[in-house]
Amino acid sequence: MDSEQPLRLRYSIAMSMLPPLSAALNTEAAEDIDVDRLIHIVEQYISVYDLDGPKILEETCRKHFNKSCSELPPQELPNIPLKMLSDGVSFDIVVETMAILYSTLAYMLNIVAPEEYGKLLTRGVSIEDIHQT
Amino acid sequence: MLGTVLGNGVLTENLGVGMHEHGLPLVNRRFFEELREESFSSGRDTEHRLQIWVSKLYSLVLDALKDPRTKSSIERFIQKTCREISMATLEADIVPEKFPLSVDELIEVITKAVHKVVKEKVEEYVNKGLVEPTADSIAKFAKIKALEILGTCFESSLIKLGVVA
Numbered sequence: 001m002d003s004e005q006p007l008r009l010r011y012s013i014a015m016s017m018l019p020p021l022s023a024a025l026n027t028e029a030a031e032d033i034d035v036d037r038l039i040h041i042v043e044q045y046i047s048v049y050d051l052d053g054p055k056i057l058e059e060t061c062r063k064h065f066n067k068s069c070s071e072l073p074p075q076e077l078p079n080i081p082l083k084m085l086s087d088g089v090s091f092d093i094v095v096e097t098m099a100i101l102y103s104t105l106a107y108m109l110n111i112v113a114p115e116e117y118g119k120l121l122t123r124g125v126s127i128e129d130i131h132q133t
Numbered sequence: 134m135l136g137t138v139l140g141n142g143v144l145t146e147n148l149g150v151g152m153h154e155h156g157l158p159l160v161n162r163r164f165f166e167e168l169r170e171e172s173f174s175s176g177r178d179t180e181h182r183l184q185i186w187v188s189k190l191y192s193l194v195l196d197a198l199k200d201p202r203t204k205s206s207i208e209r210f211i212q213k214t215c216r217e218i219s220m221a222t223l224e225a226d227i228v229p230e231k232f233p234l235s236v237d238e239l240i241e242v243i244t245k246a247v248h249k250v251v252k253e254k255v256e257e258y259v260n261k262g263l264v265e266p267t268a269d270s271i272a273k274f275a276k277i278k279a280l281e282i283l284g285t286c287f288e289s290s291l292i293k294l295g296v297v298a
Contacts, residue, residue, distance in 0.1 A: 007294050089209065092213075
């Protein structure tokens with residue numbers, strides 16, 4: 001996927017990832033997810049797209065879950081961008097958050113091949129680069 | 134193609150369902166070029182041609198706002214795009230606060246906002262030879278600028294969003 005992919009297409013793909021993600025998050029595999037690390041990756045990625053992205057992300061978690069995003073149980077993580085969507089956060093920021101959050105979760109849960117996860121829903125930013133920050 | 138991206142696991146199967154449910158595929162960029170050409174070949178003057186173009190784009194914008202789950206988020210995205218375009222063309226913050234059903238209503242509101250900005254900077258525009266220092270000339274210039282801003286904003290937003298074929 002590259003930056004030319006329309007937002008509504010990427011949104012559709014992200015939404016269709018929810019059922020397998022939810023199923024996988026209800027297995028023992030979810031216990032191994034490092035939420036703090038995951039949220040750090042998401043913040044790094046969306047700050048490249050929009051400087052206000054990490055602030056919006058944190059405000060969403062505080063408002064809807066009364067917790068910091070990194071304190072959330074893994075099962076709640078896919079709901080963060082859905083809450084952003086219902087709050088009327090700009091669609092591009094919602095889709096970018098879905099892209100990085102869902103694709104990284106899919107990788108961590110081993111439901112997508114490691115060599116492919118960087119391509120999944122992203123705008124061509126190398127996730128390996130983000131890992132190194 | 135998506136199967137190649139995602140491999141052959143559970144995700145690929147679910148993708149198929151999602152794509153179908155959301156009414157894809159989407160139109161390509163050529164669609165917008167043709168929309169421009171079509172609009173600009175049918176109007177009697179610049180203002181009328183721009184008006185036809187904006188009206189066609191606006192009906193697509195209203196389509197994009199039909200899904201209640203994404204409506205407010207997409208509205209915010211379009212407003213963000215309009216802000217960027219109006220800042221680049223007029224150095225002013227011209228944003229459609231509402232998306233009414235009537236395109237004429239929207240054009241009227243934006244023209245009024247642009248007219249105010251043009252009046253404030255009238256000396257600059259007169260010096261550049263863009264407008265005559267008369268009420269009629271200022272009003273006409275404001276209307277054309279408003280249509281250009283709206284059209285460019287909608288076209289750019291729709292290309293980034295993707296228009297369902």
